[in-house]
Amino acid sequence: MTASHCDRPIGLWLNGARGSVATTAIAGLLALRAGLTRSTGCVTDTDLLRDAPLAPWTDIVIGGHDIVDTPLEKRAESLVDSGVVPGPLLEAVRGSLAGVEADLRPGYDARNDTGTQAGAAERLAADIADFRARHDLSRVVVVNVSSTEPPAAYDPAHDELDALEAALREPGRQVLPGSSLAAYAAFQAGCGFVDFTPSTGARLPALERLAQRQGVPFAGSDGKTGETLLRTALAPMFSVRALHVLSWAGINLLGGGDGATLEDPANAKSKLSSKSGVLPAMLGHDVTAPLHIDNVPDLGDHKTAWDHVSFEGFLGVRMSMQLTWSGVDSTLAAPLVLDLARLTAAAHAAGHAGPVRQLGFFFKDPIDSDEHALAEQGRILAEWANSL
Amino acid sequence: MTASHCDRPIGLWLNGARGSVATTAIAGLLALRAGLTRSTGCVTDTDLLRDAPLAPWTDIVIGGHDIVDTPLEKRAESLVDSGVVPGPLLEAVRGSLAGVEADLRPGYDARNDTGTQAGAAERLAADIADFRARHDLSRVVVVNVSSTEPPAAYDPAHDELDALEAALREPGRQVLPGSSLAAYAAFQAGCGFVDFTPSTGARLPALERLAQRQGVPFAGSDGKTGETLLRTALAPMFSVRALHVLSWAGINLLGGGDGATLEDPANAKSKLSSKSGVLPAMLGHDVTAPLHIDNVPDLGDHKTAWDHVSFEGFLGVRMSMQLTWSGVDSTLAAPLVLDLARLTAAAHAAGHAGPVRQLGFFFKDPIDSDEHALAEQGRILAEWANSL
């Protein structure tokens, strides 16, 4: 794995670095680097990707942006309380957290930032470039794990890079949502970008153009960690067995920051929309599919999802199945964030620019791909990554 | 699909032709031939196998053996009562059932057959050959859908064809269980054989030798229709995502003839053993996996299975999922029986002799294959069948 990996370490820059997913990824990477935990949940450590040229855990450095300033240590303690990070593990890495803390910078906050968005982007890009220089990193991958935004309103400036850059320079105009400004800054700094949320991120024509021009890869959107992961493993079973799915209803119960964010219908719209394309694509037809996300504070990061599938078999006979998924969201997401940093850095090193559709395996709403079936996505990922 | 299919029809000879699965397959085929139902549940009618040289539904003729003599019509009526066959569909095909009835012959019954097993096999083979001749069939596939037997005790005569044939001629000696005698007779008659149950069937070295010598294909064992189907769709999800499965417990509730048969621990042993290899093969390690099959008469053919999976993710955090499957067993099995008849006939036509491992997609305990992952099995099946 390290044969073709270049000598200098890589950087992982987290947009939303003090959130649950980010903090879990940080504590986890520190533990992996110190050999204190196994890499359970990390796809890049499995046989599937055995020939991919990936940076070893010890050669990954983390920094990031966030708009809040709660100390990482405090966030990690609250993750211990909610059962996401084991107490003894936090004790073991507590010392190293300070090192990461020193590499965190204030993020872009649309509500407070009074200058132009161009100025903000410049500042963000400078933070990342400085991080790269200080640690002598071969390259940096920016991963967006900040709170889900509402869908962005269409703006003609999103379509053309020139128009976008002009708009960014207009005082008082906020042409890009935060996630897209983070992508813009990443590209300007010469970094790959990954959108782990359903926010707009790099998915605007003008930003894709910029990534191509800068020769940097990007991937997304919306990490596939729970109910949708299950659906992309199961829906192909119905298709391959010629069983006709009549309806597929679902409900998600979760608390924590994510639960509160998604309680706002505007934010939930992005998530529901990112989830909704999956079933018709895999089943080959539309299907009645009510889907709910409820904020249930007592569950914290422990998400419970229930799915009910009604289907028809031979001679029109009706049958059904149900699933209950009890997963810990940050636990499921954090290792994928680390995986994506390694893989996107490898893609960057191999000269890939623009969207990397082969990383669709990780996402609910894969860029440039209609393939949602998990097994097939895994095959595509492995074929690609092992020949980088 | 019919381009390369030869002109004469094929035959499907059911061992256990008056059972639930067989009766559903018979009523279903009659309905398909008459254009009265869609082929939901039939894999061979999907795009996956669009280039396979398969006999059209109208070119399949059914006959079979059974040790009971309940009229097919009566069996079909009881399947209407239990919701497996729609009443109006039975009315529509009731007339044609008589045609199939005329092609059913008494099967081999170890408890009553007083001659040698060689004599019995000769009679069975003659029934099949006669069926083939009367209908001018290009070839016949024998599918075993009779009740599950206990595991066969080892006998040295199972290893060598000569020794087996000598043993078959010994008066009073029952060297082969019923399912294996059916395979022997099928091979002697120059027919392919499919074991849809976990019984021994063709899985003895001497019988494999015979199949090779006769140039006929065989496939098995134990049709994958419910809980195990789900497991082979889901277990690969855990593997590909590097999630460590700690335990996978299951319980199956079913009534009907199958429920009663499997209430006998000797019979259940075959079924449990056929199911037990699946998880370790897919997960790559042993796993605590208690598994129960209970006879719950009121459920009839409506099988309900519950699975509980406990797994570990990043930083050792424990999570779980549950599944409830409410399927109608004969509904799920019958279209696969029709699929296997078409595919085995095509393999035979293409000159395949001996075990066809590419048909592992259909089975809990695939012959000559360690591949249990459903998606990969589907890929293998399609690649093979489309190039026959």
Added chain:
Amino acid sequence: MTASHCDRPIGLWLNGARGSVATTAIAGLLALRAGLTRSTGCVTDTDLLRDAPLAPWTDIVIGGHDIVDTPLEKRAESLVDSGVVPGPLLEAVRGSLAGVEADLRPGYDARNDTGTQAGAAERLAADIADFRARHDLSRVVVVNVSSTEPPAAYDPAHDELDALEAALREPGRQVLPGSSLAAYAAFQAGCGFVDFTPSTGARLPALERLAQRQGVPFAGSDGKTGETLLRTALAPMFSVRALHVLSWAGINLLGGGDGATLEDPANAKSKLSSKSGVLPAMLGHDVTAPLHIDNVPDLGDHKTAWDHVSFEGFLGVRMSMQLTWSGVDSTLAAPLVLDLARLTAAAHAAGHAGPVRQLGFFFKDPIDSDEHALAEQGRILAEWANSL
């Protein structure tokens, strides 16, 4: 049971007589009268109410109002198709359906009725009185099983009987929703009234006054047949064991007419409101309780509800439970409609006027009662009914 029941038969007048619940109740009563089915699901036939003075099945006559004119026979046939009424049972009672059909009359339809509501009520009451006279019935109970209405907007005329009657006489004014006009007509005709739906029905001060004046009993609201029934059996378990419920989330999937009606948020509001009071009342505190009702047409009358309960035990440890209920709504409701007819007639005979809180056992939102615990409701019901 019949000892103290008076000699003449009683009448059950269904408002919404051609709906699923009504048709099931009609077919069921005809079958009970003919001794063709057991009274499974009928509380009034159990030991619990062994001393209540109830009319025997053979002494109950059915008539009713509906705004549609689909023949009962056709409705019953569609219930056979959806598995609510067994085919052979329909054949056995098909002849008697014509008798009930002859006692059905056009209901009040706010969209088409152009006269005053007073005139409409007079017509409705006359229909019922005529039914009572023609069949020489001792008394008639009107049960509302028509589609759920949106919550009624407050009108000062709802508070005073005089004001209400004046408003009813105003041309073009629709002061009462359909369900309340049905209650008004029932009371004017001297009949008891039962609201089996969450619609407003008799629950207006002016109507309660009328019932008292006419000396007739009424009961409601919203038959407790599925998820709520379960909740009122289970929530007391948590209370009596001092386990602290943190959240109780639920989702209901159903098709059929009910699914379509409740897809309209205005109608669903009545249902959700009727369900929402149950948990706090039983648990003694507010609880996070998201609740959804989804229209899933393929499920028809087969309602599936999932509940997830999260609770805290000793030393603050978190635990959970889940429930899946797969019930057939009309099957569960119809016998209760028959029970309520018998019990309300008995209450009427015993001289009860106004709301009968002892019938709260049957309802999601019991009139004049905070008692929701099923076992306690059963005790109250039995004590009351057995001493009528």
Added chain:
Amino acid sequence: MTASHCDRPIGLWLNGARGSVATTAIAGLLALRAGLTRSTGCVTDTDLLRDAPLAPWTDIVIGGHDIVDTPLEKRAESLVDSGVVPGPLLEAVRGSLAGVEADLRPGYDARNDTGTQAGAAERLAADIADFRARHDLSRVVVVNVSSTEPPAAYDPAHDELDALEAALREPGRQVLPGSSLAAYAAFQAGCGFVDFTPSTGARLPALERLAQRQGVPFAGSDGKTGETLLRTALAPMFSVRALHVLSWAGINLLGGGDGATLEDPANAKSKLSSKSGVLPAMLGHDVTAPLHIDNVPDLGDHKTAWDHVSFEGFLGVRMSMQLTWSGVDSTLAAPLVLDLARLTAAAHAAGHAGPVRQLGFFFKDPIDSDEHALAEQGRILAEWANSL
């Protein structure tokens, strides 16, 4: 509550004092005494029993027997690891654990005790009497929470107290299983006895006689904490609604010491037998009810139970429901152990001798009672306890 409670404290003597349930009860009581936790899960602190004359938490002292000698502190630490006892709570009571540790004595171990059982009983009784004297306790309740034993083989000496005492004196004869010897010793020491397990305990005619003679109360058997608790809340729902239960299947997955103990079919037999009477008693008829208990080590104390109920409603229509219970066994059991100590001491103080059937509320297999319905048991308990 304390009005009529006498001045001196009471004692709780745990047989199996170093097990999970006992350690949780000990840590919990210490926390309750110190006001560090709420009494969630303790029935005796609810309004239901507001008038019962119960010892306050601060007036309960714990001691006990065990055959292992793992320090309580170590056991408590392992309960922290498995999520049964919160870490901060253990820190807060760690100091007080030593006090309880000083009151633990070696239990009776049939495999090592070489003297007569009479001698062993004398030693056990002396330990308890000494505990009572040292702490100046008004009375002591012995609660058996040791591992489940196989059902005891019948011995004629179990029927008569004289014969039993003679047998106890025979060298080398083990006429009583450990749980019954504990009951015998408790009675000899003048203490009440509670059997929280399905072991034989006090349920032998000779021991009942002894309890009567000594004027001490006893209660049991087998604390109702999970699946059976749910069943006794739900089965009455089917009865009171006249729904006919056709089958009720169940499976229990658990690890920990209990899982390992119950993996031995001999031990499981006691548990399965204790659970099996519940459904027929509540439903009023026999029912197909397969039931499994599986050892799934990774689940530890987190027990998961799944129940599937199939039932018939009006017109013979079939429906079903499912339950999944995810409970922490020791968390559910420990507060009941404390409840039973308080209630049995109060019964003793009030002069009750022999079996206390009013405590059936707490047990799967209540002594001297056929009442299993939870709500009714709660009513009986409250009526009795509040008038002590």
